[in-house]
Amino acid sequence: MSTAGKVSKEKKFTFDIFSHYTINKYKNVIKCKAAVLWDLKKPFSIEEVEVAPPKAYEVRIKMVATGICGSDDHVVNGHFVATLPAILGHEGAGIVESIGEGVTAVKPGDKVIPLCVPQCGECIICKHPEANNCVKMGLTNPRGTMQDGTTRFTCKGKPIYHFAHTSTFSEYTVVDEISVVKIDAAAPLEKVCLVGCALSTGYGSAVKVAKVTPGSTCAVIGLGGVGLSAVIGCKAAGAARIIGVDINKDKFAKAKELGATECINPQNFQKPIHEVLKEMTGGGVDFSFEAVGQIDTMLQALSCCHEAFGVSVIIGVPPSSENLSVNPMLLLTGRTWKGALFGGFKSKDSVPKLVADIMAKKIPLDLLITHALPFEKINEGFDLLHHGKSIRTVLKF
Ligand code: COD
Ligand code: ZN
Numbered sequence: 566m567s568t569a570g571k572v573s574k575e576k577k578f579t580f581d582i583f584s585h586y587t588i589n590k591y592k593n594v595i596k597c598k599a600a601v602l603w604d605l606k607k608p609f610s611i612e613e614v615e616v617a618p619p620k621a622y623e624v625r626i627k628m629v630a631t632g633i634c635g636s637d638d639h640v641v642n643g644h645f646v647a648t649l650p651a652i653l654g655h656e657g658a659g660i661v662e663s664i665g666e667g668v669t670a671v672k673p674g675d676k677v678i679p680l681c682v683p684q685c686g687e688c689i690i691c692k693h694p695e696a697n698n699c700v701k702m703g704l705t706n707p708r709g710t711m712q713d714g715t716t717r718f719t720c721k722g723k724p725i726y727h728f729a730h731t732s733t734f735s736e737y738t739v740v741d742e743i744s745v746v747k748i749d750a751a752a753p754l755e756k757v758c759l760v761g762c763a764l765s766t767g768y769g770s771a772v773k774v775a776k777v778t779p780g781s782t783c784a785v786i787g788l789g790g791v792g793l794s795a796v797i798g799c800k801a802a803g804a805a806r807i808i809g810v811d812i813n814k815d816k817f818a819k820a821k822e823l824g825a826t827e828c829i830n831p832q833n834f835q836k837p838i839h840e841v842l843k844e845m846t847g848g849g850v851d852f853s854f855e856a857v858g859q860i861d862t863m864l865q866a867l868s869c870c871h872e873a874f875g876v877s878v879i880i881g882v883p884p885s886s887e888n889l890s891v892n893p894m895l896l897l898t899g900r901t902w903k904g905a906l907f908g909g910f911k912s913k914d915s916v917p918k919l920v921a922d923i924m925a926k927k928i929p930l931d932l933l934i935t936h937a938l939p940f941e942k943i944n945e946g947f948d949l950l951h952h953g954k955s956i957r958t959v960l961k962f
Pocket of ligand 1: 655786787
């Protein structure tokens with residue numbers, strides 16, 4: 566017992582010295598480049614911004630790479646509400662530059678992934694064994710600030726808002742300690758940045774939310790980075806048949822490479838796609854996924870799963886102003902309708918494990934990355950997304 570007491574005392578001493586050193590050494594404002602979205606439906610402008618030092622329980626990160634996600638684009642086009650002007654981006658990886666007082670989860674030099682879904686570990690949701698949408702997430706009240714209600718970014722004398730607790734479209738960003746997790750020091754950051762959104766969101770929707778079973782039949786509507794990650798998850802869970810659905814046939818080759826057994830384009834059929842899927846599968850699929858972020862595709866996904874035992878998962882965030890209207894009979898016959906953010910994964914617990922699985926080649930993440938660009942070419946990256954040419958573009962700093 567006395568030994569244990571001594572060890573913990575020594576540890577505390579080391580930590581105090583360390584945190585004092587880092588706080589004083591790095592307590593400076595960093596000027597760096599960031600992509601600022603000043604207005605909806607406008608390109609990003611690369612600006613010099615000031616990034617304030619991290620306050621208590623905050624972490625400043627030097628970004629190394631960030632993916633471009635459909636959700637960032639939904640903010641630009643106004644479907645997903647965020648406070649502007651803002652620094653978007655939520656699929657990044659970087660290295661801790663400095664930490665605020667009291668931070669214990671990470672230290673300068675650690676490789677980390679910022680988390681768009683925080684895990685405070687203390688709220689009723691974090692304490693629930695299955696739930697992941699931490700009360701600190703605040704998706705329906707996007708303030709665009711740190712947890713303390715203020716911002717760490719300024720540009721031309723104006724405050725610039727944060728996005729999704731991460732703001733990865735900046736050479737340096739500040740996040741709350743509950744919104745960042747340390748990953749393996751050997752992890753390739755220009756790849757595992759996708760664990761910050763697409764991979765976790767799609768993969769988890771299959772393995773954790775739907776709990777796809779071996780031998781089952783699945784349909785994935787929308788074959789972008791998120792939908793393809795759901796395809797990866799369905800395959801990993803042992804699905805026998807995975808039907809990819811997209812209006813862009815150029816997505817089919819990659820979907821098949823990742824595990825889709827067949828792919829269909831709704832534009833090639835006279836009938837609604839859910840009826841086509843029901844016919845193809847003798848009454849409906851076991852598991853369906855909506856990864857487009859539209860009301861009509863959510864209804865298609867629900868309708869195409871089997872009426873008595875089908876499970877349908879909403880992955881995409883719909884336009885903020887739109888509501889669903891459904892006939893309850895669709896559910897009364899026995900369907901299950903679910904939805905989850907971030908693949909239902911508790912972010913801090915799951916992200917390091919997913920990175921380990923990627924490094925062990927259990928998850929073919931590389932195949933999702935179709936383009937790499939220097940950070941300054943961010944608008945080109947969004948153009949590739951708009952023209953349906955990319956799955957994931959990774960911007961490198
Ligand atoms: N039918 C079939 N496919 C369609 C249709 C349609 N009617 N319309 C468009 N599509 C296809 C497009 O051709 C494209 O291939 C795909 O749908 C969409 O892909 P992307 O590349 O535009 O987008 P993704 O994959 O990066 O993301 C899409 C989501 C809707 C999933 C994303 O925007 C989203 O809402 N993510 C939030 C999910 C989440 O939990 N995030 C974590 C918290 S921040
Ligand atoms: Zn995303």
